[in-house]
Amino acid sequence: xxxxxxxxxxxxxxxxxxxxxxxxxxxxxxxxxxxxxxxxxxxxxxxxxxxxxxxxxxxxxxxxxxxxxxxxxxxxxxxxxxxxxxxxxxxxxxxxxxxxxxxxxxxxxxxxxxxxxxxxxxxxxxxxxxxxxxxxxxxxxxxxxxxxxxxxxxxxxxxxxxxxxxxxxxxxxxxxxxxxxxxxxxxxxxxxxxxxxxxxxxxxxxxxxxxxxxxxxxxxxxxxxxxxxxxxxxxxxxxxxxxxxxxxxxxxxxxxxxxxxxxxxxxxxxxxxxxxxxxxxxxxxxxxxxxxxxxxxxxxxxxxxxxxxxxxxxxxxxxxxxxxxxxxxxxxxxxxxxxxxxxxxxxxxxxxxxxxxxxxxxxxxxxxxxxxxxx
Numbered sequence: 001x002x003x004x005x006x007x008x009x010x011x012x013x014x015x016x017x018x019x020x021x022x023x024x025x026x027x028x029x030x031x032x033x034x035x036x037x038x039x040x041x042x043x044x045x046x047x048x049x050x051x052x053x054x055x056x057x058x059x060x061x062x063x064x065x066x067x068x069x070x071x072x073x074x075x076x077x078x079x080x081x082x083x084x085x086x087x088x089x090x091x092x093x094x095x096x097x098x099x100x101x102x103x104x105x106x107x108x109x110x111x112x113x114x115x116x117x118x119x120x121x122x123x124x125x126x127x128x129x130x131x132x133x134x135x136x137x138x139x140x141x142x143x144x145x146x147x148x149x150x151x152x153x154x155x156x157x158x159x160x161x162x163x164x165x166x167x168x169x170x171x172x173x174x175x176x177x178x179x180x181x182x183x184x185x186x187x188x189x190x191x192x193x194x195x196x197x198x199x200x201x202x203x204x205x206x207x208x209x210x211x212x213x214x215x216x217x218x219x220x221x222x223x224x225x226x227x228x229x230x231x232x233x234x235x236x237x238x239x240x241x242x243x244x245x246x247x248x249x250x251x252x253x254x255x256x257x258x259x260x261x262x263x264x265x266x267x268x269x270x271x272x273x274x275x276x277x278x279x280x281x282x283x284x285x286x287x288x289x290x291x292x293x294x295x296x297x298x299x300x301x302x303x304x305x306x307x308x309x310x311x312x313x314x315x316x317x318x319x320x321x322x323x324x325x326x327x328x329x330x331x332x333x334x335x336x337x338x339x340x341x342x343x344x345x346x347x348x349x350x351x352x353x354x355x356x357x358x359x360x361x362x363x364x365x366x367x368x369x370x371x372x373x374x375x
Contacts, residue, residue: 004363009058012038016053017063023103024070032063033101044098044112047071048193051134052338054141064142065151071135072156072164075099077107085117088125089187093167095131097193109196122322123190123197129181129207130192132168133214139165140217152221162221169218169230171211178240179215179233180208185258194265194338195254195305197331199320202257203244205266212237213273238275246280250287254306259319261306264288264297265339272345285350288343292358301362302335303343337362 015038021030035042036049045067054064075096082090088108096105104114107127111119139161143151152162159167173182173189181204183189190196191204212234219230245252251262252270270276271284291297296307305317312319317333325332340362347355 005359006058008366009056013053013056013059020101022101024099025073031066034059034063034067042098044100044106045070046098046193047075047095047131048097048128048134051138054138057145061142061146064138065146065148068135068139068142068151068161069154069156070099071095071138072161074103075105076135076164076168077105082107086120088118088121090127091172093132093164093170094127094172095135095168097128097131109190109193121188124183124188126172126183126187126189128190128193128196129171129173129183129204130210132171133207133210135168136165136214137210137217140214140221144217144220165218165221169211169214169233174211175203178203178244179211179236180204180240180244181211191255194336195331197321197323197325198259198305198318199322200255200257200259202255202260205241205245205252205254205263206269208237208241209266209269209273209275212241212275241270241275242280248283250283250285252276252284261312261319262287262310263305264291264303264307265305265342268303268339268342268346272342282350285347288346289351289354292343292347292354298343298358299335300365301340301358302337302365303339304333304335305331306333308333 017032017034018040019030020033021028022033024031033045034050034053036046050067053059077090077092077094079092081092084090090107094107096107097109099105100112100114106112106114106118108118109123109128143149152160154161156164175182181191183191183201183204185201188201191200192206192210215230215233215237219227222230241252244256247253249262252267254261254263254266267284268288271281276284291307296309297304311317311333316327321332327333344355344359
């Protein structure tokens with residue numbers, strides 16, 4: 001199983017890496033770029049997709065280093081807010097959603113416009129809340145795996161990389177008491193890119209989980225009082241997540257206002273990441289086991305954002321989307337492989353056989369479609 005999945009990860013990375021003429025790093029040059037799919041249809045470099053893939057451990061380190069440089073040089077806002085059309089605001093040091101091949105950043109989903117018009121606010125008045133954390137996590141992956149700590153003092157447009165990572169951690173829409181992300185309806189931000197078509201407000205689970213992991217990564221990249229400060233942020237997030245999102249059901253809530261629904265992906269992530277421990281993890285595992293065995297959240301190893309039995313209405317899984325998204329389509333009740341590994345890891349210590357069964361179903365389904373594609 002491990003050999004197959006490792007080989008599959010390498011194959012996906014290889015098939016999603018293309019050579020393009022790019023305006024990155026202050027010059028026009030041809031370079032390798034990782035894209036979100038293997039059919040070369042995206043004329044832009046997506047930060048979160050690349051960062052999440054780099055965490056697999058199978059992306060070449062020299063590629064990760066280059067991608068971190070691209071984000072730092074081309075994809076991070078400066079020290080002042082950038083005011084765009086339609087009331088959109090890019091906060092200081094915000095990280096782009098994606099970066100077009102011409103070298104210009106796009107801070108919002110749903111558009112390739114990199115100028116003053118980057119949408120009408122349907123995908124938020126502020127940029128998505130996860131990309132700052134993914135920038136940190138990808139940089140940490142490179143530095144901690146390669147041992148190249150000199151990379152942290154590389155000058156990028158007048159700032160060291162470490163300074164840019166620190167500024168990214170000083171993110172917008174963070175409650176200073178809890179260290180959790182939030183969004184309001186009038187100045188909303190997408191919570192994270194794999195739910196960018198879904199409207200959520202209040203305190204938000206998924207980006208807060210990523211911020212927690214980014215804080216732990218920063219603790220490893222720094223020392224002394226700085227490292228202690230980042231560890232304290234992670235501890236505060238752990239405690240705040242339980243206080244804010246735990247409702248006793250075994251599931252964590254996705255948001256506290258609009259979108260106040262049980263989050264399958266977030267619960268699995270929190271359980272495998274060590275945010276949920278002891279009795280809380282056991283209760284979460286019970287919910288995950290039930291959702292798997294009853295087919296309430298999983299099909300062929302693919303995972304739904306929320307349980308089928310908890311659809312908001314007969315017409316939609318989530319309470320609200322940012323536009324017309326049919327039930328069972330895209331992020332509104334479709335099944336994804338993105339959280340399959342989190343689900344597996346969340347179950348493995350106390351439900352090993354079930355976790356292995358889940359992964360075997362995923363592998364068999366993948367192999368079936370590999371055969372159909374190559375036929």
